Amino acid sequence: MTRPRVAFVVQRYGLDICGGAETHCRWICERLRDEWDLEVFTSTALDHHGWKDHYPRGDQLLNQVRVHRFSSRDPRRLGVPQNLPGPYVPDLVAELERRRPDFDFFVFFTYLYYPTAHGLPRLAPRAVMVPTAHDEPNLANHDFYRDAFERAAFFVFNTPEERDVVRRHYAIETTPHVFAALGVDEPALVATAPGEPYLVYVGRIERAKGVATLLRYFLQFKRRHPGPLKLKLVGKVFPDIDEDEIREHPELELVGFVTDDERDRLIKGSVALCNPSLYESLSIVLLEAWNLGVPALCNGRCEVLDRQCRRAQAGIPYGGYFEFEAALLRLQEDPVLRALLGANGRTYVDRNYRWHRVLDGWRQVAAALMASAPPRAASAP
Amino acid sequence: MAVTRNGDDRRAAGPTNGREIVEVRGAELDYDALLSALRRRASSLDPGTYGHRLDDVEGYSLREVAAGGLDDPTVVLRSIRARFDTPTELPRIRRRGLRGLNLLRPLLLVTFSVLRRFDLYINRNRYEAFQRVIWWLEQNRTATPTRDPGGADSSSADTTEDMTVSRKPSR
Numbered sequence: 001m002t003r004p005r006v007a008f009v010v011q012r013y014g015l016d017i018c019g020g021a022e023t024h025c026r027w028i029c030e031r032l033r034d035e036w037d038l039e040v041f042t043s044t045a046l047d048h049h050g051w052k053d054h055y056p057r058g059d060q061l062l063n064q065v066r067v068h069r070f071s072s073r074d075p076r077r078l079g080v081p082q083n084l085p086g087p088y089v090p091d092l093v094a095e096l097e098r099r100r101p102d103f104d105f106f107v108f109f110t111y112l113y114y115p116t117a118h119g120l121p122r123l124a125p126r127a128v129m130v131p132t133a134h135d136e137p138n139l140a141n142h143d144f145y146r147d148a149f150e151r152a153a154f155f156v157f158n159t160p161e162e163r164d165v166v167r168r169h170y171a172i173e174t175t176p177h178v179f180a181a182l183g184v185d186e187p188a189l190v191a192t193a194p195g196e197p198y199l200v201y202v203g204r205i206e207r208a209k210g211v212a213t214l215l216r217y218f219l220q221f222k223r224r225h226p227g228p229l230k231l232k233l234v235g236k237v238f239p240d241i242d243e244d245e246i247r248e249h250p251e252l253e254l255v256g257f258v259t260d261d262e263r264d265r266l267i268k269g270s271v272a273l274c275n276p277s278l279y280e281s282l283s284i285v286l287l288e289a290w291n292l293g294v295p296a297l298c299n300g301r302c303e304v305l306d307r308q309c310r311r312a313q314a315g316i317p318y319g320g321y322f323e324f325e326a327a328l329l330r331l332q333e334d335p336v337l338r339a340l341l342g343a344n345g346r347t348y349v350d351r352n353y354r355w356h357r358v359l360d361g362w363r364q365v366a367a368a369l370m371a372s373a374p375p376r377a378a379s380a381p
Numbered sequence: 382m383a384v385t386r387n388g389d390d391r392r393a394a395g396p397t398n399g400r401e402i403v404e405v406r407g408a409e410l411d412y413d414a415l416l417s418a419l420r421r422r423a424s425s426l427d428p429g430t431y432g433h434r435l436d437d438v439e440g441y442s443l444r445e446v447a448a449g450g451l452d453d454p455t456v457v458l459r460s461i462r463a464r465f466d467t468p469t470e471l472p473r474i475r476r477r478g479l480r481g482l483n484l485l486r487p488l489l490l491v492t493f494s495v496l497r498r499f500d501l502y503i504n505r506n507r508y509e510a511f512q513r514v515i516w517w518l519e520q521n522r523t524a525t526p527t528r529d530p531g532g533a534d535s536s537s538a539d540t541t542e543d544m545t546v547s548r549k550p551s552r
Contacts, residue, residue, distance in 0.1 A: 313412040316419065326422040340410040 004366040005037045005102060009119055010109040011087055013042040013067055014055060018204055018236045018257070020284050021132040024182050025109045029065045031183075031359060036366070039103075040067045041096060041115075043087035049239070051087040068095065084144050085113050093119045105153070105369045117144050124151035128365055132158065134279030135165045135303060146170065154365050156180050158282035161304045176368060180361025181282050184291045184353050190261075192269035197332065198230040198253070199297070200270035202263060202285045203277075205254075206238035210276030210299055215252065217276075217324045222251045224325065229332060231274075234258055234266055264292060271338065272297045272315075272331050280304045287353050290314050290345025295338050297327055314345030 010025040017023070029038055046054035051072035060067045072087035080088055096106065096119055106123045108116040111131040120127045129152040133139055149170040155177035157163045163179075166172060199218070205211050211233070218231045234255045237243045246252050255266065267273055273289035274297045281304060286296050290312060298305040300317025309315035316327040331338055 310412070313410060316416070320423075322423040322426045323419065325426055326419045330419060330422070337410070337415070344410065344412075 002370065003035070003037055004370060005104045006032075006039075006366070007096060007099070007103045007106045008038060008040045008109065009092070009096065009106060009115050010040065010042050011113040011115060012045050012048070013040050013062070013069075014046065015062070017046060019048075020203075020282065021110045021130075023284065024130070024132065024282075026063075026065075027182055028358075028362065030063050031355060032362060033063075033065050038065065040065055041092050042067060042069055043089050043092070043115075044069045044071050045087055048085070068092075070095070080114065080118075081144070084117060085138075088114050090118075093122060097122055105366070107156075108148070108152075111145055111148060112138055117148050121147040121151050125153045126369065127152055128154040128156060128369070130156045131162065131166055132281045133162055133166050134281055136279050139165070139169055142169070154178075154369060156361065156365060159304055159308065161307050162281045165303070178361040178364050180358045180365070181353065182284065183355030183358040184287050184349050185355065187264070187291050187293075190264050190268040190292060192265060195269070196228040196230060197271050198232045198269075199272055199274050199328065200232045200234060200266055201274050201276070202234040202267065202288075203275075204238060205233050205235050205241050207240045208277075208279070210278055211241055214274060214276035215246065217321050219249060219251070220321060221325055221328060225329065229271070229328075232266060232270070234263060264288070267294050268292045270294060272328075275299065275305055277305070278302050283308070286315070287349055290342070291349045291353075293339070293342035293346050295331060295341035295345065297324070297331065312345055312348035314341050314348055316341075 008025060008029055010022060012019060012022045013026060014022075015026075017026075025040075029040055032038060043051060044053040044055045044057055045051040053071055055069050057069050057071055060069065070087075070089040070092040072089055075081070075084070075086065075088045078088055078090060092115055100123065103126075105126040105128055106120075107128045107130060108120045109130045109132065110116060111129060111133055116129065120129060129148065131149075139145070149166065149172055152172070152175060155163070155166075155172065155175055157166075157177055157179050158181040159179065163177060201211065201214060203209055214231070222229070230251050230253055232253045232255050233246070234257075236257050237246075237254065243254065246254055258266070267285075267289050272295045273285065275283055275286055276299045277283070278299055278301055280302050283298075283305060286298070286305070286308065289296055296309060296315030298309050298315050298317050300306045300309075300319045300323070305315075306317040309317045316331070318324040318327050
């Protein structure tokens with residue numbers, strides 16, 4: 001097969017960006033860069049609060065991937081509804097249209113944002129969508145997203161649950177799709193230091209991820225069951241969480257943003273990893289915990305987390321405080337149970353989420369789109 | 382609890398790196414039995430305090446519901462009821478007001494159901510208006526007198542109150 005030329009479009013892109021879909025996109029690009037000619041089109045923003053410039057505009061080479069960055073503009077001046085999440089990058093969309101002949105197909109990450117909602121319909125029918133969709137109110141906003149969903153040529157879903165959620169809202173039954181989330185490497189030997197037991201949360205520390213509820217549950221748990229157990233929070237704290245109030249509680253520990261090795265060490269040394277989020281399309285950190293043989297304690301009201309826990313038999317979904325309490329007590333008390341759940345998690349990751357499987361999925365996408373594509377135009381200089 | 386089969390073969394070895402190495406050879410996880418056992422245990426832990434218990438079962442504060450739970454209006458309504466169907470906690474005048482609000486629940490349910498039926502409830506203006514209502518309710522709730530969670534009358538059976546009543550809305 002000819003070497004595919006592919007444009008990846010994502011709302012943010014960078015090594016220090018905290019976000020599942022963004023990390024997902026970067027990892028895929030870095031894994032495929034040796035077999036595809038790929039370029040990334042993104043914003044200059046570091047975070048999604050205001051989409052302010054952080055990275056310089058223009059081109060950059062990041063881990064051998066060519067990245068083109070565009071500034072977000074004022075949505076009022078563009079006539080874009082302000083409740084369509086940014087970054088508002090019409091220049092990015094115009095550049096994609098201008099360079100349409102340079103690429104065999106375009107991959108849009110995350111349905112939610114302006115680049116996908118506005119860009120994908122213009123690049124159809126050579127546009128692939130990686131929706132990273134959650135069952136959230138925005139998804140039902142047909143005014144914003146119908147064109148993008150219904151004109152995509154191919155979908156890459158993270159899980160069957162994600163596909164089902166999207167199908168409930170849009171007529172995409174006939175659009176081909178693959179499940180090719182992202183892969184997890186075989187874990188290195190991770191040494192853990194002796195210490196007191198703890199539950200760990202890894203990710204964005206913000207309300208939208210269910211952290212406020214987790215804090216409430218955990219403090220309640222500690223009032224009812226005093227003991228050495230702590231909750232370690234790993235990641236960046238967002239403004240809707242009161243950092244000072246967390247620091248007032250000795251049973252809570254804000255670890256902050258850490259290296260991958262340190263994150264693995266913290267997960268490996270924990271009683272369990274907790275994911276309290278209601279909205280997940282995959283949960284990378286869940287796979288990382290299972291990869292390390294660590295069980296999970298997950299919000300059972302999130303369909304993706306609930307079904308993943310049950311499929312893998314590697315985590316306990318909870319549906320309210322008392323189920324959280326019962327599960328945490330049991331995990332604390334029973335090292336054999338933890339080991340069994342962790343071993344199941346490892347097996348699940350081995351079977352479904354190793355990189356060679358994921359990249360095979362992406363190769364299928366390329367093969368399908370290139371087989372149906374018109375002959376290549378000459379590349380622009 | 383019937384969670385592992387052939388459990389006699391399992392054993393825990395001594396501590397290494399601060400965590401125990403667990404030998405699970407021969408042990409087998411009966412996952413469904415585990416979840417059933419945990420559900421039973423959760424039921425036994427639940428003191429069944431009417432009102433607040435519902436909130437815990439729902440697991441979300443009103444703002445969290447407003448931020449994302451609108452796809453299921455019954456969650457919103459149950460959450461409101463969980464917060465406000467607690468007459469003993471509230472001064473009489475507010476109690477009456479909230480009872481009045483509760484009387485509107487069937488109407489709200491019908492409205493949400495109709496909107497949901499025609500995919501209208503997601504309209505952003507309505508959504509934001511609803512969020513403002515939720516905010517008002519939340520503020521109103523916070524201003525009500527609450528039990529001292531660490532007070533003399535607090536006990537383990539009572540502690541669900543702490544989570545739902547006394548915390549300020551930023552958490």
